[in-house]
Amino acid sequence: MNKTNSKWLSVFLLGVVVGLLPEWGWAQDAKLDSGDTAWLLTSTVLVLFMTIPGLAFFYAGLVRSKNVLSVLMQIFTITCVMTMLWIIYGYGLAFGNGGDFQSVIGGLEKLFMSGVTVDSISAAAPTVPESVFSMFQMTFAIITPALVVGGFAERMKFSAMLWFTVLWATLVYFPVAHWVWGGGWLSEMGLLDFAGGTVVHINAGVAALMAALVMGRRKGFPSMAMPPHNMSMVVAGAAMLWVGWFGFNAGSALTAGGSAGMAMLVTHIGAAAGSLAWMVSEWVRYGKPSVLGIVTGMVAGLGTITPASGFVGPMGALFIGIAAGVLCFNATNFMKRSLKIDDSLDVFPVHGVGGILGTLLAGVFIAASLGGVGYADGMDMGSQVMVQFIGVVVTVVWCGVMSFAIFKLIDALIGLRVNEDQETEGLDLVLHDETGYNL
Secondary structure, X not given: OOHHHHHHHHHHHHHHHHHOOHHHHHHHHHOOOHHHXXXXXXXXXXXXXXXXXXXXXXXXXXXXXXXXXXXXXXXXXXXXXXXXXXXXXXXXHHHOOOHHHOOOOOOOOOXXXXXXXXXXXXXXXXXXXXXXXXXXXXXXXXXXXXXXXXXXXXXXXXXXXXXXXXXXHHHHHHHHHHHHHOOOHHHHHOOOOOOOXXXXXHHHHHHHHHHHHHHOOOOOOOOOOOOOOOHHHHHHHHHHHHHHHHHHHHHHHOOOOXXXXXXXXXXXXXXXXXXXXXXXXXXXXXXXXXXXXXXXXXXXXXXXXXXXXXXXXXXXXXXXXXXXXXXXXXXXXXXXXXXXXXXXXXXXXXXXXXXXXXXXXXHHHOOHHHOOOOOOOOOOHHHHHHHHHHXXXXXXXXXXXXXXXXXXXXXXXXXXXXXXXHHHHOHXXXXXXXXXXXX
């Protein structure tokens, strides 16, 4: 055998050996990045931490002592129920291939997480395992209906809450998540929603508003004072939300690069600016700043910066946070004092109004001249803001109509709320035969 033939034989044998090494071939084809994977794993833990214990403590501290366990129970149960729905069909409906209906809803090829293996990768996040991406998105599906609990706290039956969670996730959350993040029609239009202004905050806020309207006010509202029973628990929960929100927003970059870093920075700026703006607004109006006010302003700032967090710069975040604190403060007062709508824990004026504001302002502060990442080809400020406006209107209308119908259906079938005597006694004893405090 001459040297030329020997050379080509060696090359051929080397190719065969490399091809027979599945580990090499898999790593090259998948292009997995260990840094991205580690960051998304961390972010997933942070977002789950936002719900339990963060949101659970935050909401539980805000209600009266006779209802503290009912709120903790609702949020813990929603975490479990949404996990089951996600693995059975939710992941497929949100991120699956819907074929001819792809612009509207995903498919069922991911039924019971079929095809999600150690080696599988999602097209939405090609540098991390699909198992990690699907788990990360699951935590968003968990926290959204958990936020709605604040709209019906202290008066809804536990069984009604379970039915609402299943129906609302199926008819509202999964479709909207697909429209925005799963390759649906709003995504194709160019809607900017980095981490959940429409999918999470507007959805949760509007659903909570519908709950308050359908169920009516709590017994004694608004004439009876219903202050938070444990402000220390509220502040602890709020602090957990602030920290967990870094996973919520920065994790939505799906990579451990500059986009995640900027999202983390603007998230923190938005939270701080929202807190101070709410505090000052309250101080000017009532003569004293409150602890409840400053932590609620933080949540408003975080919810408002969420849709814009991957697109704006520090100065845009500062403006958005200040606007969130002022607008959400006034929206809360208007709803409770003027309209007398009993959205128990202010979900709509904080999350709903904040989500709307942040989604619209993302179309403004994405401009490179304002410190953002710049518009996509064919877009300018006017056209982008119009797309944002369409996204807001569609989400509000779809969620509003479907949530109203779901609450009315449940009310007709099994009843939504406990009776007056049970409400007076408290949901902890009535529904769970337990008390949060044994004094």
